[in-house]
Amino acid sequence: MIIKELMKENLQVSALFSVYYQERDRKKIKRPPKIGERGRKRKLTKRQQNRLYRLLRQPNPPTITSLSTKFEVSPPTIIYYRDKIFNLKKFKKRRIHALNASAVLQRRRRSWPLYRLIMKKGWNKFITSDEKMFYLADGGSETDFYYADPTVKEPKKTKKKSGHKRSGIMVWAAVSAAGKSSLIFVDQKAKINAEYYIQHFDTIHQ
Template sequence: MIRTTKRKVQRGEDNKRKIAREEGISERTVRRIVKEDMKSKSYKKQEAHFLDEDMMKVRKQRCQTLLRRFQNDSHRSIVFSDEKMFTIEEKFNKQNNRIIARNIEEANQRGRIVKRRAFSKSVMVWAAITSDGKSPLVFVEPGVKVKSQYYREQILDRVLLPWARRHFGRRHWCF
């Protein structure tokens, strides 16, 4: 039984339920054989971007170019920025956030129903970082649409540029 289970796993049969059913043993036994006897672990399949040979060559060349470009530690003077919208509503994952109850009424009383608003309260926050510092946070006023003019005038000119001049001094920097 253990030998045939091991053989099936080594051949690439990954469905532990199917192996347990075929061998007439419990799934727990199959899991124990895989973990303890075979010193192995079960991994989920993961999707990844398909790369053909040409794409891999291009990526390798670009990586080598970046390594050459940043040999003198110039990458330490790059400023990265991002913005994030924070909402006050609870985020939940239907699959993982569960309510344990005896019946549906009890589950409803314990918070099974999560109510959503069409336009919940939120705040947008912008920040920038470099290898040795961080900019002040920018809280965008509610209802403001961040378009190019607003971004340039209110964030880059009023916050990033003065901070970068103070932070870097006479050093060269890149945004």
């Protein structure tokens, strides 16, 4: 299609490309690299390899992008040393609840009485509500993965729910057999307890 339009304008395609290449060479226009074309992998020194291995074996290892920036190499170089040199494999952490002894005892005491209340369609009379924090930043949190040697048996690592507080927005909502409620945005300085639920119970039905 482009060639036909150029022929209508009485322009020769070969002459047009010749002018383009001359202009490119004159301005030193570089061709953008293709996807996956990153050149020869840079070798790391023995000291850098030891440092990279220690970083990969941490409970919360850095990402491939941050490691490539730290060592000033391409991401495929980091992956090459991780897979071929160190023989490490990426595993996903098993997520668990961070419950203390008092929380476990409290849940055990509430479980059976709650079951007796909701059995035989008693759940129609209940309203279930919950709140969720939407964090604005993800700094300082645990990673979802770790690296380990698949040929060596090691205990699997887990990830607990974050205990430190970060800035974010808390949203509160409820659901029941009659339907769902509207979303309530909780103030950052508000204390979520039984009194807060009772005071704002009418608001959640609007």
